[in-house]
Amino acid sequence: MDNRAEIISECINNTVMGQTWLMPYHFLRHWMLVIIDSDDHTCYYLDPLRKSPPNDLKNLMNNVSSHIKRKTGRNEKNYKWKIVNFSRQTSSVECGFYIIRMMKDYCLNETPMRWLTSNCGGKNTNTLGEINETRNEWAAKLLERMSHS
Structure with missing residues (x-):
C-alpha cells in the first residue's frame, strides 16, 4: 500500500463535517493543488498550467478510498474530480508561488467553497506584485524560523 495513501486516508478519516483538506501535489517538477471535500467525495483540482489531473494523482486518491474502506468497513466510493480554472502561470517556474497564493486566497476567503466553485472569482492570472x-511573505517566514533555530 502506498504510504501516501495511508497518511491521507488517516487525515480524511478524522475529518469533521464541513472540513476540507488542501493538498499541494508535486509531480514531474510541477506543483498543483487538490482541495478535498470529503463530505461530497470531491477533489477540486487546480493546476496553474491548466492541465488535467495526472493518473498518478487519481490513482493515489483511489488508493485513499480503498484504504478507508478496508480500515472502516464503510462503503467508500472513489472521489469525483472537478477541474477549477484559476490563475494561469505566465512562466515555467512560478507554479509553487501560484499554489501558495491559491491556498492563501482560499483560506482567507469568507466563503471559500463558493469562491472555489466560481473558478476563484474568475481570476485569470496573478500580477507580478502578487x-x-x-x-x-514566505522569505520572511523562512528567516523567522531560521532565527529561532
Missing part, C-alpha cells in the same frame, strides 16, 4: 508579495 507573486512578489507571496515570495516576500
Whole structure:
C-alpha cells in the first residue's frame, strides 16, 4: 500500500463535517493543488498550467478510498474530480508561488467553497506584485524560523 495513501486516508478519516483538506501535489517538477471535500467525495483540482489531473494523482486518491474502506468497513466510493480554472502561470517556474497564493486566497476567503466553485472569482492570472508579495511573505517566514533555530 502506498504510504501516501495511508497518511491521507488517516487525515480524511478524522475529518469533521464541513472540513476540507488542501493538498499541494508535486509531480514531474510541477506543483498543483487538490482541495478535498470529503463530505461530497470531491477533489477540486487546480493546476496553474491548466492541465488535467495526472493518473498518478487519481490513482493515489483511489488508493485513499480503498484504504478507508478496508480500515472502516464503510462503503467508500472513489472521489469525483472537478477541474477549477484559476490563475494561469505566465512562466515555467512560478507554479509553487501560484499554489501558495491559491491556498492563501482560499483560506482567507469568507466563503471559500463558493469562491472555489466560481473558478476563484474568475481570476485569470496573478500580477507580478502578487507573486512578489507571496515570495516576500514566505522569505520572511523562512528567516523567522531560521532565527529561532
